[in-house]
Amino acid sequence: MINTGIKNKVKISVILLIITVSAVMPFLFGCSSAENNSLVRESLRAEAVFTDEEMARELAEFMSDRTDRTPFSDGEKAAAEYIAARLGALDGFDTATEEVVYRPYSNDDTLIYKSQNVVSVRKSGKENAKAVIIGANYDNQYSSFSLPAASRFTGPQVLLEATRSSGAYVNGTGTAALIALAEKIAERRTALDFDLYVVFFGCGELGNYGARSFVESYLTAAQYERTLLMINLQRLGGDNLYVYGDEVPTDHIDYIFDKAGQVGIEIDSVPNTLPRMPAEYIDGLPFTHMGMLGASAEFANKGIPYSNIFGGTFDTFSLGLDETKGEKNVAYTENDNVDYLNSHMPSYSRKMADAANLVYGCLTSEDFVASIENTKSAARDYSIYTKIWIPSVIAIGVIILAALSLIPIARRFEKKYPPKPPSVRKLKVAVFGMDYEDASSGDIFVDLRRKEGGGGNPDDPFGL
Numbered sequence: 001m002i003n004t005g006i007k008n009k010v011k012i013s014v015i016l017l018i019i020t021v022s023a024v025m026p027f028l029f030g031c032s033s034a035e036n037n038s039l040v041r042e043s044l045r046a047e048a049v050f051t052d053e054e055m056a057r058e059l060a061e062f063m064s065d066r067t068d069r070t071p072f073s074d075g076e077k078a079a080a081e082y083i084a085a086r087l088g089a090l091d092g093f094d095t096a097t098e099e100v101v102y103r104p105y106s107n108d109d110t111l112i113y114k115s116q117n118v119v120s121v122r123k124s125g126k127e128n129a130k131a132v133i134i135g136a137n138y139d140n141q142y143s144s145f146s147l148p149a150a151s152r153f154t155g156p157q158v159l160l161e162a163t164r165s166s167g168a169y170v171n172g173t174g175t176a177a178l179i180a181l182a183e184k185i186a187e188r189r190t191a192l193d194f195d196l197y198v199v200f201f202g203c204g205e206l207g208n209y210g211a212r213s214f215v216e217s218y219l220t221a222a223q224y225e226r227t228l229l230m231i232n233l234q235r236l237g238g239d240n241l242y243v244y245g246d247e248v249p250t251d252h253i254d255y256i257f258d259k260a261g262q263v264g265i266e267i268d269s270v271p272n273t274l275p276r277m278p279a280e281y282i283d284g285l286p287f288t289h290m291g292m293l294g295a296s297a298e299f300a301n302k303g304i305p306y307s308n309i310f311g312g313t314f315d316t317f318s319l320g321l322d323e324t325k326g327e328k329n330v331a332y333t334e335n336d337n338v339d340y341l342n343s344h345m346p347s348y349s350r351k352m353a354d355a356a357n358l359v360y361g362c363l364t365s366e367d368f369v370a371s372i373e374n375t376k377s378a379a380r381d382y383s384i385y386t387k388i389w390i391p392s393v394i395a396i397g398v399i400i401l402a403a404l405s406l407i408p409i410a411r412r413f414e415k416k417y418p419p420k421p422p423s424v425r426k427l428k429v430a431v432f433g434m435d436y437e438d439a440s441s442g443d444i445f446v447d448l449r450r451k452e453g454g455g456g457n458p459d460d461p462f463g464l
Contacts, residue, residue, distance in 0.1 A: 048263070048357045049184055055352035056342075058176040059168060063338050067166045068142040071203040072102070072113040076139050080116045083138060083200050086179055087120040090186035093198070095120040100202055100213040104147050104157075111148070115139075115202035117210050119218065120182060122196040130194040130369055131223060133230040133304075134181065134359065135211065135295050136174035137204025140167025141332055145206065159206060166337040169323070169330050169348065173311075174233035175200060177352040181359060190364055194228065201295050211295035215302050228252075228372055230306040232296035235331070236355050237341065237348030238323040239313035244270045244291025245306055250379075252305050252372040256362060263361045265354045271314050290321040305375040309358070311351045 066082065068075035080097060088095040100115040118138075123129075145160040166172075182198045184190075201210035219227070229252055243260075245253040253269075260267045270291045296306040312321045323329050327344055330336045341348050362368055 048353065049360050050180060050353040050356040052349040052353050055177060055180065055356070056349040058180045059172055059341075059349070059352070060338055062176045062179065063166060063168050063172050069138060069140045069167060070143040070160065071139050071145060071206045071209075072115055073143060075142070076115060076202055079138055080118050080200070080202060083118045083175070083179065087118065087182055087198065090120070090183060092186055092189070093120045093122050093182065098214070098218060100210050102203065102206075102209055105150075108148075115210055117202055117214055117218070118200040119214070120198045122185070122192070122198070124192055124195050126193065128226070130373065131197060131227045132194050132363065133197040133199060133227060133299070134178060134233070135199040135201055135214075135230065136178045136233045137171050137201040137208070137210060137295055138175040139202055139205050139210075140170065140172075140336075141165055141205045142167065163332045164334045165332050168338045168341055169235060169237050169336050169345070170332065171204070171234045172338075173236035173348055173352050177233055177236055177356045181356045184356075184360065185363075192363060194369055195226075196363070204295055208295050208298050211298040215298045215304075224302070224304070227304050228369065229375070230296055230299040230304050231359055232294050232306060232308045233310075233355055233359075234294050234308070235310045235312060235323075236351045237345050238311040238351065239315070239325060239347070241265070241267045241309065241311050241351050241354055242270060242291065243267055244308045244310075246379075250305065250375055252307060252375045255368070255371045256307055256358065259362050259365065260358055263357060265358050267354070267358065303376065303379065305372070305379065309355050311348070311355075 062082070066075065066079045069079045070076060084095055084097050087093055096119055098117045098119050100117055102113040102115065104111060104113070141160050141163045142165055143160075144158060144162040147157040147159060149156050178198060178200065185192075185196070199214060201208070201214065203209040203213075204211065243253065243256055245256075257267065257269075270289060290310065290312070291308050292300070294308055294310070296308040299306045310321075312323045313325055314321055316322045316325060323331065324345055324347075328335070330340060330345070335344075
């Protein structure tokens with residue numbers, strides 16, 4: 001009996017121990033896994049090509065004496081000259097400044113404005129090599145830009161409002177990161193099995209006109225066919241780093257996320273809570289999110305796969321992209337300068353380094369081309385969704401469904417509150433006079449009694 005009691009106690013103790021361990025182990029392993037992942041990321045970042053400090057210096061250098069880079073201004077041209085000088089000194093890169101001509105809608109056909117793209121090409125030396133384009137717009141919205149009056153009946157058209165924004169965040173971060181990326185590739189003599197185009201777009205803040213000019217005027221038909229991917233860098237700062245390339249999974253976006261995990265970089269996708277529509281317009285009705293905006297949009301419109309890498313956070317009540325939770329947005333404000341970024345958005349340098357390390361890791365991987373070369377042929381055609389009849393059919397369908405949903409409600413009310421039959425008033429003859437009829441019946445009586453003194457009306461056949 002004693003042995004049996006001891007055995008029972010032992011069994012109960014073992015069962016309790018197993019239950020306790022089962023309950024605690026997931027928590028322990030969860031914490032351990034999270035800590036290990038963090039340690040792994042930091043270990044990989046310690047071996048990264050680009051550091052936070054290097055990116056902070058690069059941004060400070062680019063922003064020095066380049067506050068006003070408004071499209072078509074002398075400041076924008078000076079910034080382009082600075083970029084061209086930096087890239088022109090790199091071994092293996094062929095750098096040129098391409099003129100961008102903007103012709104506004106005007107009665108004056110001779111009215112043109114000029115900007116410039118800086119294009120630096122590093123050839124692989126292989127015949128019919130594939131091509132990859134990395135770009136960033138370098139201009140900002142510091143001063144106003146207005147078109148003259150088209151006629152004496154219209155005033156000047158203001159296309160850009162003066163914000164006095166130095167554009168450190170938008171888009172000095174993307175520009176500086178791209179300069180550093182090109183210099184590192186040249187410095188390390190990195191072998192690439194594709195042609196690399198590093199492009200700095202002017203007139204980006206005015207409808208991405210620099211990127212549009214590059215796609216329509218610079219790229220030849222052969223270059224378009226050979227282009228595997230366009231990578232855009234913009235707004236590198238804030239809480240998170242995002243990458244966007246399409247509304248559905250694609251080979252090139254999957255590859256970038258896999259590479260981010262390998263090199264220890266935290267990167268997010270655009271949340272599904274945002275409106276999900278193609279990066280096009282439905283007869284002038286914009287329906288997009290931040291991932292679809294920027295220079296990459298011009299490449300998307302031509303069917304070139306792209307990856308838009310940008311910073312910020314969608315985790316706010318604004319239902320759009322903010323920069324940092326609890327801080328005011330700096331984009332297009334006077335606070336968009338290096339000093340403010342250092343004091344209020346210090347993570348910008350890490351986001352710049354992460355973006356550059358991620359792109360460098362992808363470009364230098366042996367499986368890069370093989371992993372993404374089918375992206376263009378596998379792209380889905382969204383054109384049917386941008387036809388004007390689509391929203392019309394949807395609107396009519398919603399109206400029909402709403403009408404059908406009211407039918408059971410109407411029937412229920414009809415059953416609960418049945419309508420009263422309409423009262424029908426009958427025409428009756430008061431044979432014995434009105435005094436003998438029921439006046440409360442609601443019927444209409446005609447009194448046929450002869451009136452006293454009647455018969456004097458020749459039009460009355462009854463002599464009433």
